[in-house]
Amino acid sequence: MQVTSASTELEAITEAKARQGFYSLASRAFVKEVELSVLNGLRAWGVFGDFSARLLDGLDGRTDDAIIEDLAIEYASCLLCSGAFLSPYESVQASAEGQLCGDDSSRVLELYRKSGFNMPEASALFPDHFGIELEFMGHLCAMEASSLEKGNADGAWRARRLQSQFMEAHLGRWYRPFLQKLERAAERAFYREMACVTGQFIDSELEYISHEPDAFPR
Secondary structure (H helix, E strand, O other), X not given: OOOOOHHHHHHHHHHHHHHHHHHHHHHHXXXXXXXXXXXXXXXXXXXXXXXXXXHOXXXXXXXXHHHHHHHHHHHHHXXXXXXHHHOOEHHXXXXXXXXXXXXXXXXXXXXXXHOOOOXXXXXXXXXXXXXXXXXXXXXXXXXXXXXXXXXXXXXXXXXXXXXXHHHHXXXXXXXXXXXXXXXXXXXXXXXXXXXXXXXXXXXXXXXXXXXXXXXXXX
């Protein structure tokens, strides 16, 4: 099975890498306190217009160190100390039991293993953390791009199917209510904007992956 044309292939590779880039940056903003490298990466992201300016609304004129410290306090308030209401875990937000490290967490971990995705060894997070699920989607986008670069349409199709399946069974089930809660709870513009833009991005992803790509036909 071969890729249809070089131009279509190149577009598909570029799109997959761009999608992977945003998933990875967004993941790093949710899994722990924001680091300067993440902040600078988001500042440079031009896909969402004045997104970078909105991120730092109210923090103009402050040093990077002061901004990072402020955002660390906001992160702790919203995503570490908020209890079940704003828990960043699928098993709490999407299951009837609302139990941390429940069945959803186990199912997500099994998908990670089958797809060759390894969680960071030093991570104290459970597999169904919102940021980890974003990173997994980025991993699948990277798989898609790598397969296309090698002319492996079967591998690209497998990566795309996994993206669709993971959205349907996991991330797509709970991202909207979780991000809406975060948008309402955040005091700083940074996490309000991250919640808003990440939600918009996933909305577009659901539409994007629902269509069969021309670059790697069955």
